[in-house]
Structure formats: structure tokens, C-alpha cells
Amino acid sequence: xxxxxxxxxxxxxxRALFGVSLEVATGETVGVIGPNGxxxxxLMRVISGLVAAFAGAVRLDGRSIVGVPAHxxxxxxxxxxxxxxxxxxxxxxxxxxxxxAYIPAARRHFAGQLAWVYQLFPQLQERRTQxxxxxxxxxxxxxxxxxxxxSRPRLLxxxxxxxxxxxxxxxxxxxxxxxxxxxxFTVLIVEQNIQQVLEVVDRAYLLEVxxxxxxxxxxxxxxxxxIRKAYIGL
Amino acid sequence: xDLFLLEAAINGLLLAGVLALLTLGLNxxxxxxxxxxxxxxxxxxxxxxxxxxxxxxxxxxLPLAFVASVVGVAVLGVFVHLLIIAPILGSAPINxxxxxxGLLYFLQSFATLIFTTDFRNIGVRLPVxxxxxxxxxxxxxxxxxxxxxxxxxxxxFLRRTxxxxxxxxxxxxxxxxxxxxxxQRRIYLVTSAIGGALAGLGACLLALQYDxxxxxxxxxxxxxxxxxxxxxxxxxxxxxxAAFIISQxxxxxxxxxxxxxxxVLAFILFILLMFIRPQGIVGR
Numbered sequence: 001x002x003x004x005x006x007x008x009x010x011x012x013x014x015r016a017l018f019g020v021s022l023e024v025a026t027g028e029t030v031g032v033i034g035p036n037g038x039x040x041x042x043l044m045r046v047i048s049g050l051v052a053a054f055a056g057a058v059r060l061d062g063r064s065i066v067g068v069p070a071h072x073x074x075x076x077x078x079x080x081x082x083x084x085x086x087x088x089x090x091x092x093x094x095x096x097x098x099x100x101a102y103i104p105a106a107r108r109h110f111a112g113q114l115a116w117v118y119q120l121f122p123q124l125q126e127r128r129t130q131x132x133x134x135x136x137x138x139x140x141x142x143x144x145x146x147x148x149x150x151s152r153p154r155l156l157x158x159x160x161x162x163x164x165x166x167x168x169x170x171x172x173x174x175x176x177x178x179x180x181x182x183x184x185f186t187v188l189i190v191e192q193n194i195q196q197v198l199e200v201v202d203r204a205y206l207l208e209v210x211x212x213x214x215x216x217x218x219x220x221x222x223x224x225x226x227i228r229k230a231y232i233g234l
Numbered sequence: 235x236d237l238f239l240l241e242a243a244i245n246g247l248l249l250a251g252v253l254a255l256l257t258l259g260l261n262x263x264x265x266x267x268x269x270x271x272x273x274x275x276x277x278x279x280x281x282x283x284x285x286x287x288x289x290x291x292x293x294x295x296l297p298l299a300f301v302a303s304v305v306g307v308a309v310l311g312v313f314v315h316l317l318i319i320a321p322i323l324g325s326a327p328i329n330x331x332x333x334x335x336g337l338l339y340f341l342q343s344f345a346t347l348i349f350t351t352d353f354r355n356i357g358v359r360l361p362v363x364x365x366x367x368x369x370x371x372x373x374x375x376x377x378x379x380x381x382x383x384x385x386x387x388x389x390x391f392l393r394r395t396x397x398x399x400x401x402x403x404x405x406x407x408x409x410x411x412x413x414x415x416x417x418q419r420r421i422y423l424v425t426s427a428i429g430g431a432l433a434g435l436g437a438c439l440l441a442l443q444y445d446x447x448x449x450x451x452x453x454x455x456x457x458x459x460x461x462x463x464x465x466x467x468x469x470x471x472x473x474x475x476a477a478f479i480i481s482q483x484x485x486x487x488x489x490x491x492x493x494x495x496x497x498v499l500a501f502i503l504f505i506l507l508m509f510i511r512p513q514g515i516v517g518r
Contacts, residue, residue, distance in 0.1 A: 048413055070412030080413045088403040099399050103415035107396060151415060 001026045001186055002047065002078075002155055007056035009046045016042040018210045019056065024155065029177075029187040031204035031218070033194045033231070039210040040190040041083055044159045047188070048080035049073040060155070075103045079153035083160045085144040089133025093124055093143055096132045100150030109152060117146040120179065138169040145176060156180065158189040162196065174200055194231045198222050239489055241368045246485025247478070248374040251381035252439050253454070254477035257461045258385055258470055259432030265405055265468035266425040269319050269330045273338035274433060275455030277314070280341060281307040281437025282446035283349060290356045303441075304434035311430020312423055320422070338451070345448035353445040360442065377439035384435050385474070388428070401425055405468070460504050466514025476515060480504075 002024040010016040016039040024030045032040055045051035047058060049070035058065050060076055068076070079100075087096050097117060101110045118125035121142040127135060132143055141161055148156060161177065162170040170193065177200050181187060191197035198204060198218045206214040206227065214224065221227050260274050271277075281303040288299035318333050360372035392398035400416045401424070411418055444450065461480050465472030480500050487496030507515065 050409070050412065069417070071415050071417045074413065074415035082410050082413060086407055086410045088406040090406055091399070091403055095399050095402070098396065099403050099414050099416070102396050102400060106415075147414075 001061060002188065003057075003059045004043075004047070005057045005059075007043075007046060007053050007058060009042055009051055009053045009056075011042075011051070015054070016210050017046065017053075020207070020210070020212055021056075022205050022212065022215075024186060024188050026154075026186055027184065028203065029181050029189065029201045031197045031201035032188070032190045032207050033192070033197060033204050033221075034207035035231075036192060037209075038207045040192075040207055041159055042210075043207065044080060044083075044157050044188075044190055047073075048078055048157060050080075074151055074153075075105065077154035078157060079148035079151045079155070080157040081144050081148045081159060081161065083163060085140045087132040087135075087140055087143055087147070090131055092129050093132050093135070094128040096143055096147050097124070097150050100147035103151055106151045110150075113150055113152060117149055120149075120183075121146055121176075136169075137165045138172045141165070141169075141173050142176060145180065149180075154186060156185050156187045158187065160190060160192065162191065162193045170196065194227070237367045239486070241370070242485045242489035243482065244368065244370055245374065246481040248370070248378040249485065250478040250481035251378035252436055253458060253461060253481060254474045255381040255384050255432055255439075256436045256454075256458050257465065257473040257477050258388060259429040259436070260458060260462050261465070261468055261470045261473045262388075262401075262432075263425060263429040264462070265470065266401055267315070267319065267323075267422050268327075268405070269323075270334065270459075270467075271314065271337075271429070272331060272334040273314075273341055273451075274429075275451030275458060276338050276341040277307055277310055277430060277433040278437045278440065278454075279345060279446065279448065279451040280310060281434040282441045282444075282450060283345065284434075285438055285441040286354050286356050286446050289358075290354070296356075296358065300438040303438050304431050307434030307437060308427045308431035311426040311428075311433070314430070315422060315426035319426070320419075342448050342451070349448060351448060353447045355445045356441050358442060371443075373442040377442060380435065380439055384432065388432070391428075397421070397424055457500075460501065464504055464507060464514060466516050469514060469516050472514050472516030479515075 004020055004022050006019045006021055008015065008017055008019055020043060032043060034040055042051055046053050049065065049068055053066055060078065065073055065076065088099065097114060101107055101113060106113065123139055124142055124146055127139065132140065135143060161173050165173060174196050177189065181200065189197060189201065198221055201218050203217050204215065204221050205212050214221065214226065256278065260271060264270055284303040284306050285299050288294040288302055289296050314337065318337060319330065322329050322333055363370045363372055363375065392402055400421050404411050404418065404421055408418065457480065461476045462473050464480065465474070465476035483500045483503060484496045487499045
């Protein structure tokens with residue numbers, strides 16, 4: 001579904017990604033793991049069009065999406081749950097979900113999609129008129145995921161869904177990801193919480209200083225000597 | 235109760251409607267695009283000239299001239315954004331102030347050049363209504379009703395539509411709005427058109443009551459800015475409330491003293507409030 005070949009990107013003269021290649025097949029849940037500053041967020045932003053790639057190819061179903069502005073990429077079927085959730089804090093929960101369904105193709109299915117998101121996350125329905133800024137961390141993550149699902153995406157990008165949340169809530173968020181996975185979505189997830197994320201993905205890539213260092217199935221990576229020593233601390 | 239005082243208070247209330255409408259337009263543009271259109275009152279002047287020429291000179295029916303003024307100033311608003319604001323969106327706020335300030339002088343000079351400094355009136359005299367000894371002009375009543383209807387329409391547009399929701403969201407997070415499928419440039423154009431349309435609507439309502447001349451914007455422009463700041467710049471509800479407070483001060487002050495002194499009182503109150511509540515009366 002998604003393929004990146006030799007992608008380099010950055011901000012101005014600063015380069016964050018050096019020739020990154022990766023693949024996500026339909027129905028898969030893929031992780032990109034790595035330390036802070038490895039270029040994980042830049043990678044997500046290149047895919048969703050917020051950051052332009054200097055070089056390389058990004059293809060969705062074989063069609064290049066390099067240079068396509070972010071608002072058009074949503075219409076092609078990619079939804080991005082940004083780092084730190086980035087809800088519109090003064091808008092109500094329901095307005096946040098409504099704006100997630102902004103693209104014309106999603107507007108037509110708004111009522112049904114909203115009912116489905118509320119069924120998936122009943123807490124959101126209880127708090128539907130509340131400003132999104134007043135939700136707890138876990139609820140905010142639900143709202144951010146729900147907002148992304150409102151565009152009826154085929155590929156869901158999740159950037160550090162567990163960042164800045166209390167340990168118990170982190171557990172909840174990984175349960176949410178399992179539910180999204182079970183719904184049959186294709187998911188690309190970026191995480192620093194390596195041990196946890198390897199429990200929910202099929203495959204993962206290890207990104208270090210802007211380049212892919214390792215890749216494999218989650219079982220392979222869990223048993224990989226280097227990852228165990230450097231990231232899991234065993 | 236003093237009937238003249240009551241009449242002054244009612245007139246103040248009716249004046250507040252139009253001021254509130256114009257304040258909404260200015261606040262909408264500031265809240266969404268983060269730019270202050272210094273020349274906003276001069277867009278109103280352009281709309282008043284449009285009504286004058288189409289109705290009084292070319293003989294169009296008045297409602298048609300009104301519609302043309304609203305549409306025309308909306309288009310003007312789009313051009314203001316495309317030609318003046320969009321190229322300098324990323325630059326320092328002072329540059330944007332200077333650029334829209336320059337537009338103010340341009341519009342005033344341009345109007346002087348083609349229309350001269352004559353005061354012109356569309357010459358429509360609507361009847362005056364008498365209720366229990368209190369006289370209220372129909373044109374003011376109409377202006378108040380239309381202004382409230384315009385504000386209500388804007389409210390529902392912002393609350394109930396996707397574009398309206400995007401307009402409310404965009405100032406809260408400009409960076410990720412694209413991830414929602416929202417084209418930021420398009421939202422800015424729609425906002426500028428709405429801001430222009432509100433100025434055009436205000437122009438229609440003012441043309442019923444006042445003469446138009448190239449500097450008519452100077453008579454209420456500073457007032458609108460003061461109301462915006464008093465209500466908290468960008469805060470639409472605050473601006474709406476402030477419009478009613480300021481109009482009452484001017485109307486009732488004008489009754490007890492003189493209109494000139496009433497304006498002085500309003501501005502003194504404004505300065506005092508800026509010391510006490512610099513974030514505006516409804517600001518956080």
C-alpha cells in the first residue's frame with residue numbers, strides 16, 4: 001500500500017532523514033521504533049505531506065505522493081494522528097470529530113462514521129459537548145484517533161501515541177491500538193516505547209539518526225541482541 | 235421616566251447593531267488570519283458608494299443595489315487578501331499593519347479623486363415610528379434587525395457547517411489543519427470574503443442613515459477598533475457585547491452632555507479599562 005524508497009528530508013539545511021526505505025502492505029500494522037531525535041516524526045510528516053522530501057519516492061498504491069499538499073493526501077486515504085494529539089482544545093469533542101470528516105468523501109458518511117467512532121470509544125460520546133482541551137490524556141488520544149478515523153482512511157499514521165501519558169494510560173492507549181488493528185485498518189505507528197509497541201505490530205523498522213538500521217518481524221526484533229541491549233535493557 | 239432619555243437609549247441600542255456587525259467582521263478576520271485590516275471602515279465606505287451610485291445614479295432598485303454592495307465588498311475583501319495580505323502573511327505584524335494602513339490612504343485618496351469630497355446621500359427617507367411619545371426611525375430599526383439577522387446567520391454558519399468549523403479551528407492549530415484535509419489558503423479566502431460581505435452589509439445599513447464621502451470611514455473606524463479591543467481582539471462575543479456598551483455610553487452621554495463629550499467619555503472609559511483589563515472585558 002505504502003512504499004518509501006531512498007527518502008531524504010529535513011528542515012531548511014538540517015537533514016533529518018537519509019535515504020529511508022520502507023514498505024507497508026494492506027492490513028499490516030507496522031512500527032517504526034527508535035530513540036528521540038532519530039527522525040521518526042519527520043518520517044511521518046513526509047508521508048502526510050507536512051514536510052517535503054528532498055529526494056526519493058513516496059508512493060501510495062503505486063502513485064507518487066511527493067509534492068502533494070497535506071490536505072490532498074487526506075483525500076487519498078491517509079490519516080495522521082500527530083504527536084501530542086494536537087486536538088483543537090477550544091472546540092467540543094464532536095466538533096473535533098466533525099473537522100476530521102472535512103473532506104467531501106467523508107462528509108457524506110458523517111452520521112454513520114460518528115456513530116461508529118462513538119461505539120468504538122463510548123467515553124467520547126459521554127463528553128461530546130465538552131471542549132476537547134478538558135479531556136484527560138487518554139480520552140484526548142481517543143479523540144485524536146477518532147478524529148483521524150472520521151476521514152475514513154485506508155492507512156492510519158500514529159506518531160508517538162503514548163508520549164506524555166501516565167503509565168496506566170499508556171496501557172490503555174496500546175489497547176486502543178489493538179482495537180483499531182482488529183477493525184482491519186492498515187497502521188503505521190512510530191514509538192519510543194519499544195517494548196510495548198513490539199507487542200502490537202506485525203513488523204518494525206529501527207530508525208537511528210535518520211537511517212533504517214534494522215528491520216524484521218516483531219518476534220525477530222524482540223529477540224534481536226542489539227535491540228535487547230540498547231533499547232529493552234536486558 | 236424621561237422620554238428623551240428612553241429615546242436616546244433606544245437609538246444607542248439600534249446603533250449598536252450595526253457597530254456589532256462591523257466588529258464581528260473585523261474580529262473574524264483577526265481571529266482567523268491574525269491580521270488587522272486597518273482599512274476595514276474604508277471598505278464600508280466603498281460599499282456605501284456602491285449603494286449610492288447603483289441606486290441614486292443608475293436607478294437600480296434599492297434591494298438590488300444592497301445585494302450588489304454586499305457581493306462587491308466581499309469580492310473586494312478577497313482581493314485585499316490576495317493582493318495585500320497573502321504575500322506578507324509570514325512577515326512581521328507591523329508590516330501587515332502598515333500595508334493595510336496604506337490601503338486606507340489609497341482607498342480614501344482614490345475615492346476623493348473619482349467622487350470628490352462632496353457629501354452624497356441616497357435620498358431615501360423612511361418614515362419615523364412613534365410609540366408612546368418616543369420617536370424611532372425606521373431606517374435605524376431596519377438596520378438593527380438586519381445587523382442581528384446577519385450576526386445570527388454568521389453564528390449558524392460557524393457552528394453548523396464544515397467550513398465554519400474549520401474557521402473556528404484554524405487559529406487553534408495552523409500547522410496541523412492540513413492533516414484534516416483543510417486547505418488553509420481557501421479558508422483564508424472564505425474568511426476574507428465573509429469579512430468583506432459584513433462590511434458591505436454594514437455599508438447598506440449606514441447608507442440609509444448617513445451621507446457618504448471619502449472620509450466617512452474615519453467617523454466610525456476608530457470606534458470599531460476601540461470596540462474590538464475592548465471586547466478582546468479576535469473575541470467575537472466580547473466584541474458584540476462591547477458594541478452595546480460603547481453605543482449606550484455615546485447615546486446616553488450625548489443626551490446628558492453633547493455627542494462630542496460622549497465620545498470623549500467613551501474613549502476615557504476605554505483607556506481606563508485597558509489599564510484594568512488589557513485582555514478585554516470578556517478575555518481570559
